[in-house]
Amino acid sequence: MQIVGSVALMLWGIRLVRTGFIRAFGGSLRHYLGLAISGRLTSFGVGLAITVFLQSSTATALIISSFASKGLVQTPAALAVMLGADVGTSISAQILSFNLSWLAYAAILIGFFLHGRGGRFATRQIGRAIVGLGMVLLALSLIRMSSQPLREADGLAYVLSALEGEVLLTLFLMAVLTWLVHSSLAVVLLTASLASAGIVPTGTGLVMILGANIGGTIPPIIATLSTGPQSQHAALGNAGFKLLASLLVLPFLPWVGERLQSFGGDAQVLVNFHLTFNLLVATLFLPWVQTAAALLARVFPDTGAGAVEPVTKYLDKELITSPALALTSATRELYRVNERIEDSLALLSGGIAARDQVDVQGAQENRARVAAMLEEFKFYLTDITREEISESDSAKAMNLLLIATNLGHVSELVTNAVELTASTSHEQIRFSEAGTAELLEMLELIHQGIRLALSAALLGDAKVRKTLQKGRKELERMVDESRQAHFSRLAEGTLSSISTTSLHNELLRDFSRIYYHIYTASKIGGRDSSVMIRG
Structure with missing residues (x-):
């Protein structure tokens, strides 16, 4: 139960970081997301930078999908933003994977002071984000401590040994888990923490990271089911990129794991793989976002049949x-x-x-x-x-x-x-x-x-x-x-x-x-x- 509580604490901390930065710099974030229409490289960079702050590619994807549904961002630019957002959340995982538990209490104390004593609204919201960061670091520390006894649990060892030979089942379970918590970052960090305690084998952990990446594309798809095809194209395209890249990478996972072992322990292998995978997705598909957008428009056309023009356009x-x-x-x-x-x-x-x-x-x-x-x-x-x-x-x-x-x-x-x-x-x-x-x-x-x-x-x-x-x-x-x-x-x-x-x-x-x-x-x-x- 302690590890469940730690995960809940981490999810709440990530939420506080996201809402704090959005409330403090919401106008600026919208301005920079507006730059997404200027080109795919700019869109990629904007998505990356904003997601490092928000610590949630899902949040960035939902925002850019809502923009696309209103015609404010074209599908190629929205796809590029999502590719950047995936790399951005991988960078966040890299930063948080270090053992910074010593910083957790200081961050919570500083954030609490800024939120409670800050005179300006933006200062209070920055304090909220810093408290959230401290909660994430504290949760990761608690997960590391509480996961040690799990190494001796026979039931868990049996489940993990069963999953080791079931790649598709592992992908499915991790995708569902990521969809339920709406945070691929939290699932990646949890998996890395369990790997550092020797609970999750490296091979299974790599498959779990792929599942988390696939699951992170589900919330934007569900959120845009009732909107126009323009936003659905962006969400579906991002999911297609992840699925194709996963199929490409799956046969080479043992080789990839061996190569990454030289860069750190089991936990570092997983977060390095998370970053490498998303960089690969961006490298493969960023040059083809225009073609992908045209293909999506053909497969999922906007017929306009029975469509009712919304009363308002920008009230999101x-x-x-x-x-x-x-x-x-x-x-x-x-x-x-x-x-x-x-x-x-x-x-x-x-x-x-x-x-x-x-x-x-x-x-x-x-x-x-x-x-x-x-x-x-x-x-x-x-x-x-x-x-x-x-x-x-x-x-x-x-x-x-x-x-x-x-x-x-x-x-x-x-x-x-x-x-x-x-x-x-x-x-x-x-x-x-x-x-x-x-x-x-x-x-x-x-x-x-x-x-x-x-x-x-x-x-x-x-x-x-x-x-x-x-x-x-x-x-x-x-x-x-x-x-x-x-x-x-x-x-x-x-x-x-x-x-x-x-x-x-x-x-x-x-x-x-x-x-x-x-x-x-x-x-x-x-x-x-x-x-x-x-x-």
Whole structure:
């Protein structure tokens, strides 16, 4: 039972290391993973470096698979990242295989101090990761001590002797174990510790390492079963690489074991083999990721049959535990909301310019889509704030919620303006040429404002805020002048102005309210973000 408890301690420590680094450097990790689109060598290097920190190729694989499912990373780059991640976790195993038990208690003490006393959120999360590292080192030390009595256990000796001649059974059992614990690193370290105590023979241990590598590819496959083929391609491709390499290496395992014996004891042989195997996989398949991606697309095509377009694209539930990453995803989703509103503004402009072709259905569909997106957006932000979150990230979440609320008002008002314009189109009532020009000029100003509002709010650009402030004053001036010009046309008896008086005034009212919410959204996050939102 002691060894089971030690394994549980090691798994929890690995989790703390992973979550600590993700929460502390989530934005940076996402940035560097974003570099994966620049080439296979860069993708490989990014996957390797990030996994050394996270100590989990499974975590990296799940993140990159979620990116691929949303079209943010292409399959060849995702495959290269996974190859790098496998090498990265092998390097972590190399580092942790040394007897660093003397460092365990110091790491736990330092990490506890940083997590409990650290003023900054990032410092506390780094402390969490250091505590996790100390727990892993302590667990490995406990496994070494508790495994000594197992050498005398007749039952265990019988099981291991039976497995020694059953290569496929050993591969299967280790793959299942790795899938259950979701950590090939933990299984490799456990196997190496048992080998150092003389419990696991070298030959059986090599097969167990292969099984752990195969099992590490299962969680990403299962996690992407309900997603698009793009992410499935990356997970399935990585599994295919491991299976092919395992078939290639299996006949040469005795020879490989003999060659590696000169580099250390039984435990070191296994971790060296783990690193050598993943370097071999990367060497064999990295040059062929483009070809592999094409083959996967042919074998597992994206037919799109029966596919339903998701409401949101960037709100990744797997990133909730990392507020920095999740907030970045939420920010990207706001830009999609903005695009929908811009589409509706274009429909409104078209409806005013050509009254007999008002696409009111398109505007209503955009409004419904924006409402659904913002509903999911608000629930997503709520989930983020339930996690351990820094004050700055909490403020960002609140700002994003306020911006989203204002964008929702803009969407409603734009659609209302489209419906007003369409309500009289069947009567063949048209604005006067002067009135049409005035309304279109104001719409152009509004269109420019909606494009700038998010940049002003999210980037804190004071110059853009001043531009929008001037734009609001300019719009109010144009509204007043258009209202006066319209009354002048009424006095002159212009028939088109007489028939559109009510519509013209209602549109002017909506234009003012639209720009108010645009301007309010732009001020959020700045010194003057205390402006209250009016419904």
